[in-house]
Amino acid sequence: MRTIELRGNEVILIDQTQLPQRLVRVRCRSAGEVAAAIEGMKIRGAPALAAAAAMALAVTALRSRARTKERLLRELESAGRRIGRTRPTAVNLFVGLERALSAARAAPDVASARAAVVQEAKNIAEEDVRVNRRIGENGAALLDVGDVVLTHCNAGSLATVDYGTALGVIRAAHRAGKKIKVIATETRPLLQGARLTAWELRREKIPVTVVTDGMVGYLMAKGMVDKVVVGADRIAANGDAANKIGTYSIAVLAKEHGVPFYIAAPLSTFDPNLKTGAEIPIEERRPEEVIFFRGVRVVPKGVSVFNPAFDVTPARYITAFITEKGVVKPGELSKLFKS
Numbered sequence: 001m002r003t004i005e006l007r008g009n010e011v012i013l014i015d016q017t018q019l020p021q022r023l024v025r026v027r028c029r030s031a032g033e034v035a036a037a038i039e040g041m042k043i044r045g046a047p048a049l050a051a052a053a054a055m056a057l058a059v060t061a062l063r064s065r066a067r068t069k070e071r072l073l074r075e076l077e078s079a080g081r082r083i084g085r086t087r088p089t090a091v092n093l094f095v096g097l098e099r100a101l102s103a104a105r106a107a108p109d110v111a112s113a114r115a116a117v118v119q120e121a122k123n124i125a126e127e128d129v130r131v132n133r134r135i136g137e138n139g140a141a142l143l144d145v146g147d148v149v150l151t152h153c154n155a156g157s158l159a160t161v162d163y164g165t166a167l168g169v170i171r172a173a174h175r176a177g178k179k180i181k182v183i184a185t186e187t188r189p190l191l192q193g194a195r196l197t198a199w200e201l202r203r204e205k206i207p208v209t210v211v212t213d214g215m216v217g218y219l220m221a222k223g224m225v226d227k228v229v230v231g232a233d234r235i236a237a238n239g240d241a242a243n244k245i246g247t248y249s250i251a252v253l254a255k256e257h258g259v260p261f262y263i264a265a266p267l268s269t270f271d272p273n274l275k276t277g278a279e280i281p282i283e284e285r286r287p288e289e290v291i292f293f294r295g296v297r298v299v300p301k302g303v304s305v306f307n308p309a310f311d312v313t314p315a316r317y318i319t320a321f322i323t324e325k326g327v328v329k330p331g332e333l334s335k336l337f338k339s
């Protein structure tokens with residue numbers, strides 16, 4: 001199931017705000033429409049945002065009437081600035097933009113620049129699927145028969161082009177017959193765990209139990225969690241990792257209870273330019289996401305609300321990173337970037 005696709009001169013994506021009630025796709029005909037879809041959380045998840053960003057530029061290129069390469073580049077850069085303002089935390093979005101723009105810049109003329117952006121967007125999507133499958137194989141080896149794996153937010157097919165990172169690991173282990181059971185935290189305020197992770201796993205008949213975010217300590221104290229596998233939005237050079245708000249609490253609890261805590265992420269989620277997690281920009285979203293629960297006000301009027309969308313888990317809580325190049329400990333990250 002492809003979460004996002006470039007079809008003709010349109011980007012077609014699953015509207016994730018409609019799940020689990022309805023599986024519907026929306027069409028975006030411009031970078032502005034893709035940007036609005038990202039801001040409205042129709043498409044989300046770090047690797048999916050890389051594809052969305054590059055496809056937004058591909059659509060811009062395909063619809064452009066520019067007769068010179070310089071003119072086309074100006075249009076692409078303007079579209080890129082719009083996409084770049086949507087969500088700051090997942091580095092993949094910026095990697096997707098930069099790859100598409102670089103492809104255009106390297107082309108000799110306007111026609112080949114247009115073709116290069118489109119090709120690069122397609123490459124990013126195809127690579128994402130291949131990389132996730134490799135992450136899945138590498139991570140499945142860490143899971144034992146009968147393991148109960150806790151995951152947070154949605155790092156599945158829906159957060160990528162297909163297959164998923166953390167859920168890719170779970171999928172691969174399930175397909176290898178390891179009889180994995182999953183605990184999915186609901187992930188307040190937007191419920192990516194309850195709505196999206198549970199939906200994906202149920203479709204594949206992988207046993208899943210949804211719990212509220214506050215239940216994780218209780219479950220671990222009872223010995224009900226064998227391993228944690230989550231995704232990431234940006235990982236600094238020292239291994240500090242930003243992921244959905246609540247991940248840090250789960251990591252601290254995992255350490256307290258001796259539960260291995262893994263982050264499954266492609267190399268494109270690593271940002272070696274940032275020394276530590278303190279430099280990762282954390283998106284703050286609208287308070288209304290917390291104030292209202294599915295349209296019903298749950299916080300009294302006049303009460304202030306704080307809504308950071310991500311937190312940073314310090315490297316010391318992370319057992320290992322599961323990447324397409326293998327499983328590496330936080331202290332060994334430099335290995336990944338040696339060619």
Ligand code: MRU
Nearest residue numbers: 044045046153155159231232244
């Ligand atoms: O706000 P979201 O839903 O985009 O947050 C997504 C996450 O935090 C995911 O865990 C992360 O992007 C990894 S997805 C493979």
